[in-house]
Amino acid sequence: MKTLPSISPELKKVLKKLKLGPIIATLPDRMALAEMQKLSLEETLLLVLSDEIARRESSACARRAAKAGLDPDMTLERWDSSAKVRYDKRVLAELTSLRFIEASKNAVILGPVGVGKTFLASALGHIACRHGYNVIFTRADAMLRRLKQSRLDNSRDAVMTELSTIDLLVVDDFALEPMTRDESRDVYQLFVERSGRASTIVTSNRDTSEWLAAFDEVLLAQSAVDRFIHNAFDLVVEGESYRARLKPKVSDDDPPPSSPVEKKTLIGKRR
Template sequence: MSTDVPEILLGAQLKMLKLPTVLREHQKLARLCALEGVDHVRYLSRLIEMELIDRERRIVERRIKAARFPAKKTLDSFDFAAIPRLNKMLVLELARCEWIERRENVIALGPSGTGKTHVAIGLGMAACQKGLSVGFTTAAALVSEMIEARDERRLLRFQKQMAAYKLLIIDELGFVPLSKTGAELLFELISQRYERGSTLITSNLPFDEWTETFGSERLTGALLDRMTHHVSILEMNGDSYRLAHSRARKARPTP
């Protein structure tokens, strides 16, 4: 019984120090190092390295969870051949996230089903991996939240929260026309982020039709002026990416 005391005490201490990987792996690694003839310094170094790697993984997972992506999608799983007009080299360059450090913007344009959301999530996931804070929302949901925050007198706090993201992804702009109040609130938020943080917008509408969403040529012009000052544009016109993949799945023979 007394031989268990040091182990129990060590386990309690590691929990207090919040070293779960060390707690989980120290015995197994100790046996391995003993077989290999590894000294105590290299054993400890390996153990701490395992903790650091696992800690970074957990931090990334928390960033991804905080971003509220609708699904976990990476650029590795995107079929660039299905959208030949999309500049693959530009997308891969954007995945390095240097544009976010420069506080620039990205706009992805194309009809429904061409993978705009997939690419946006993929770039957002890459930013999380780089240690950057990311927020994901649809334009309709964002406007709804801002109107609700305004009515509850917490709009300033909400705007500060949105402005704090290194990258804010606004998906599906143009799917739903905005009210005058909603358009003004969205413009105000994008103006607050101008040259302070990066914004990625996906839209099914070309720029000359954005007035249909915002309801005002003046407001649309002012918003585009800010968004396109430092911007990379992803043109994603083509056949529906989702429809093509659905057809391909159905065409596969049943094993």
């Protein structure tokens, strides 16, 4: 077996000074490949630097997804296509194209408990992160608590600005329970300020016709909901519960380690 080319300490030092240290791990392989394929200096540089671009893009995507609060396991690649759920695949294909974000449109994912609404909404969030969009994923109740707290610490303007201007806001489990007067006004302001300017995905167990009852004020409800749903794609998911497929299982192919695993440092914080 041929020995891989070595990298001199001087070159390592220069790469680190240029903040290209991660290249060091793959450079010997790339140098060997360049020699084997008789690549020119320009072709070799392109190969090595393309690796670094791909690494940086991947790292940036991972940071965006973590900051967004997205579950790392809820990606479209991990969606079980054999699940006994029904939905319009044309609508999902349209949403995965992200044209709705480009056009500042919304999406409503409706269906009973457990059919995978949160999973699909999260998967769309991951796709958006991969393509450079900034995303916030939040449960509706957590978002409303955050806005309530912001009134107490005088940060409401900053919080509302963040929620109003983020490229894609994903609100999970909306309209599960009645909202107070302040909460109704917060949702109204959020829907109005994002309307035509940024995209929002909402998941709910309730049909949009039932959302009005969750608001404290009828006029605010009618205005907010009307603005939102008339600018939104509808993805209705029906069928058996998807959650059983997410249940942890013990596998013979993946035995437990001999000692307990150490706590991992998490990047970002789930909202």
